[in-house]
Amino acid sequence: MACILTLRSSTQMLGFGMAGFFTRFLVQPAAMIWPSTLINTALFSALHDHTKPDPRKVSGWKIGRYGLFLVSMTASFCWYWFPGYIAPFLSVFAWITWIKPNNVVINQLFGGWTGLSLLPMTFDWTQISGFNFSPLIAPWYAIANTLIGMVIFFWIVTSAIHYKGLFYADYLPMSDSQSYDNTGNIYNVSRILTPEFTFDAEKYKAYSPLFLSSTFTLCYGLSFAGIIAVIVHTGLFHGSDIMKRFRATGTESEDVHSRLMSRFKTVPMWWYGVITLIMIGMGLGVTLGYETHLAWWAFFVSLIISAFWFVPLGIVKASTNIDIGLNVLTEFIIGYMQPGKPMAMMLFKTYGYMSMYQGMYFSQDLKLGKYSN
Amino acid sequence: MKLPPRVTFTAQMVAGVWSSLVQIATMNWALGAIKGVCQSDQPNRYTCPNGRVFFNASVIWGVIGPQRMFSIGQIYSPLMFFWLAGLILPIVIYFGARAFPKSSIRYLNAPLIFSGAGLIPPATPLNYLSWGIVGFIFNKWIRDRWRGWWMQYNYVLSAGLDVGLVLCTILIFLTLNLTATEFPEWWGTRIAANTMDAMDTAIRVPLAEGETFGPSSW
Numbered sequence: 187m188a189c190i191l192t193l194r195s196s197t198q199m200l201g202f203g204m205a206g207f208f209t210r211f212l213v214q215p216a217a218m219i220w221p222s223t224l225i226n227t228a229l230f231s232a233l234h235d236h237t238k239p240d241p242r243k244v245s246g247w248k249i250g251r252y253g254l255f256l257v258s259m260t261a262s263f264c265w266y267w268f269p270g271y272i273a274p275f276l277s278v279f280a281w282i283t284w285i286k287p288n289n290v291v292i293n294q295l296f297g298g299w300t301g302l303s304l305l306p307m308t309f310d311w312t313q314i315s316g317f318n319f320s321p322l323i324a325p326w327y328a329i330a331n332t333l334i335g336m337v338i339f340f341w342i343v344t345s346a347i348h349y350k351g352l353f354y355a356d357y358l359p360m361s362d363s364q365s366y367d368n369t370g371n372i373y374n375v376s377r378i379l380t381p382e383f384t385f386d387a388e389k390y391k392a393y394s395p396l397f398l399s400s401t402f403t404l405c406y407g408l409s410f411a412g413i414i415a416v417i418v419h420t421g422l423f424h425g426s427d428i429m430k431r432f433r434a435t436g437t438e439s440e441d442v443h444s445r446l447m448s449r450f451k452t453v454p455m456w457w458y459g460v461i462t463l464i465m466i467g468m469g470l471g472v473t474l475g476y477e478t479h480l481a482w483w484a485f486f487v488s489l490i491i492s493a494f495w496f497v498p499l500g501i502v503k504a505s506t507n508i509d510i511g512l513n514v515l516t517e518f519i520i521g522y523m524q525p526g527k528p529m530a531m532m533l534f535k536t537y538g539y540m541s542m543y544q545g546m547y548f549s550q551d552l553k554l555g556k557y558s559n
Numbered sequence: 560m561k562l563p564p565r566v567t568f569t570a571q572m573v574a575g576v577w578s579s580l581v582q583i584a585t586m587n588w589a590l591g592a593i594k595g596v597c598q599s600d601q602p603n604r605y606t607c608p609n610g611r612v613f614f615n616a617s618v619i620w621g622v623i624g625p626q627r628m629f630s631i632g633q634i635y636s637p638l639m640f641f642w643l644a645g646l647i648l649p650i651v652i653y654f655g656a657r658a659f660p661k662s663s664i665r666y667l668n669a670p671l672i673f674s675g676a677g678l679i680p681p682a683t684p685l686n687y688l689s690w691g692i693v694g695f696i697f698n699k700w701i702r703d704r705w706r707g708w709w710m711q712y713n714y715v716l717s718a719g720l721d722v723g724l725v726l727c728t729i730l731i732f733l734t735l736n737l738t739a740t741e742f743p744e745w746w747g748t749r750i751a752a753n754t755m756d757a758m759d760t761a762i763r764v765p766l767a768e769g770e771t772f773g774p775s776s777w
Contacts, residue, residue: 190586195579202575206568225721228714243707255715262723271731271742275751278685287754290761297756298685306688311724314689317682318675321694322717326702329694331668332675336687340679353634356764357772363680364759365619368773370766375619385622395634395777396623401680406629407641412674414645419669422653443561450563457568502670510674517616521625528621535617548571555562 189476196468197536199461200489201545204496205552206458210431211497213552214444218504220553221323227557229255262311269310279307294348294360300399301360302341318508328506339404348400361401367394385526409514413495416510420498428497443556469537479530484523488538491516496542503546504553512539627777634774645673 205212212218232251241248249257269276275284278298282305286292294301298308308314314321321329348355357370365373378390398406420428466489472478473485491512499510516538517531524530589605590596597607628635649669656665676687702709734740742748755761766772 191579191583194583195576198575198579202571225714225718229718232715232718239711244711245705245708247708247712251711251715254712255719258716258719259723259726262720263727264723266724266727267731270727271735273747275747278751278757280685280751280754280756283754283756284750290755290763293755293761294763297754297761298683299757300759300761301683301756303683303685303688306685306692308685308689311720312728313686314693315721315724317678317686318690320717320721321690322697322713322720324694324698326694326699327666327668328671328675329691329698330666331671332687333691334667335672335674336676336679336684336691338672340676340684340687354773357762357766359759359762361680361683362759368771369769370762370772373619375622378622385624390623390627391777394771395773396619396628397634397773399680403635403638405677405679406635407638408673408677410638411641411645411648412670412677414642415649415673416670418646419649419652422649446561447564450561451565453564453568461572498670506668506671508671508675510670510677517620518625518629521620525624525626526622528617531621532614532617548575551571552564552567555564555567558562 189472192468192472193533193536196465196472197541198544199465200469200492200537200541201543202548203458203462203465203545204493204542205545205548206453207455207462208497208500208549209552211428212500212504212549213556215427215431216444218501218553220504220550221325221507222319223550223554223557225320225323226554230558266311269308270312277308277310277313279309280305281307295345297360300362302344304341324507325505328508332508335408339408340401344400344404347404353400353403354397355400358397359399362399363402364399366397366399368397369394373397383528406514409511410518412510413512413515416495416498416502420501424501447556473533477529478533479524479527480533481524481530484520484530484534485537487519487523488516488534489541491519491538492542492545496545499542500546500549504549509543509546512542515539634777645669648672 228251232255236250236252238248238250280296280298280301280303282296283293283298283301295304297303298306298313318324318332324332344360347353348360358366367373373394373396377393378386380386469489470482470485473480474482495512495515499512502508502510513535516535519538520531520534524534593601593605595601596605597610599606627633629639630636652664652667652669656662656667676682676684679687697709697713702713751757764772
């Protein structure tokens with residue numbers, strides 16, 4: 187209990203400390219928009235501002251912003267009963283698979299649950315906004331880049347892998363997040379564990395290697411590429427700007443928001459420093475005080491990873507509203523550093539990935555505080 | 560009205576600590592008070608799917624480990640070339656954009672090309688394509704043609720759609736899912752549920768009982 191409490195708050199507060207340290211790069215620059223905060227500010231101001239717009243400026247519409255909010259909210263609320271409860275076929279509208287429910291290739295190509303959705307149709311806002319948030323938030327160039335990657339990798343490369351039978355794809359589904367054994371059943375981890383929950387090499391040899399669906403396989407490759415690309419990209423396109431901000435401390439006259447903010451006392455860096463130090467102490471306490479199998483140096487490696495990727499991933503999130511995760515990278519690194527120890531992996535992933543992920547939301551809220559009007 | 564940074568700091572600090580306490584209290588209450596919680600046959604569907612996935616991934620990756628998956632000689636070792644791809648593509652884009660400054664190469668973004676759709680699986684191309692089509696309609700087509708309309712309404716429309724959906728989801732969950740009330744069966748509940756796609760059985764070479772595939776030693 188005390189262990190979970192310390193783990194939970196140290197993860198979150200480490201993120202908080204990092205968000206504070208990196209304010210200069212992720213919150214102060216005007217280019218760091220944090221698009222989803224625009225939704226909040228638009229909504230907050232609409233809730234207070236019930237005036238009618240000038241119809242000449244808004245293509246002749248007469249409804250106010252508050253009115254449109256109420257109408258769209260009510261419509262969305264009423265409509266979701268259909269895809270969400272009464273008529274689930276509206277959610278994944280893969281009508282070709284309904285005509286041929288037992289044709290393997292048609293289901294693989296046109297299916298919307300475990301297939302490639304060659305004819306993407308849905309009448310369900312959950313399907314549309316479920317993974318990259320509402321499409322009305324992200325700027326068009328971010329959407330276009332995502333679509334380019336999606337088509338190249340998940341339509342073209344995935345079909346090539348799957349129908350060429352690479353990675354034993356003949357025996358595996360096109361797209362799901364299960365792990366399979368060599369009989370095509372779900373991988374049964376308990377069959378390769380010793381009684382102490384560590385890896386048993388003999389049992390593994392007797393059982394099976396692990397197999398993944400075609401998109402899951404590719405997903406690991408793309409994670410490797412994305413995590414390196416974000417560093418190289420940041421260095422090339424934002425490197426000189428970051429260096430400039432790194433040197434110039436306390437200059438904050440970038441946009442109207444910053445000028446208005448300058449009349450307030452800033453939060454001194456040492457506040458964040460103290461929090462970070464306390465939380466590092468607590469994290470180290472959890473790591474060493476309980477049977478986590480995580481080495482003390484591995485704990486520090488996880489903190490370095492999360493601090494190193496904080497700004498590059500923050501820039502992506504702040505300019506496009508798209509999250510890129512460190513989950514695969516942290517799994518990969520701890521897997522090589524301390525193999526065969528599942529508890530250590532969970533902790534490493536929590537400190538390496540979740541602390542950065544939580545911190546990102548603190549940065550976003552700092553920007554919201556700046557925009558509020 | 561701007562929020563002073565020190566106010567934001569304090570509010571975040573308090574909220575952070577408080578949410579830790581509330582979450583842990585809720586979790587402990589749930590683990591103690593709900594009968595059969597996190598069992599796959601829990602009657603009110605408290606089956607903990609997220610925790611299960613996190614646990615399975617950790618066990619699988621922690622136990623088998625990347626060296627038995629990705630190291631040289633293992634099944635998935637070709638994927639290691641993607642590290643190289645991640646290094647090269649941004650450099651190509653950077654110099655491509657310098658060589659052809661008027662082309663649209665400068666809008667390309669390597670991290671997004673690799674990881675924008677990074678949640679497939681469990682997400683599917685349907686999620687990203689429908690997201691992209693709606694995004695094109697609003698943030699490109701409407702924004703280019705009816706900028707005034709877009710400035711006035713786009714963000715509140717987005718908020719309205721999201722809020723309506725969340726309220727409806729919570730209501731359906733609390734009233735119908737928790738009581739395990741299914742909608743009466745009809746064509747619309749059956750048609751999409753009984754495809755190979757929905758049942759995750761679309762496999763080209765199904766194995767008979769006792770047959771295996773894959774390498775002969777590992």
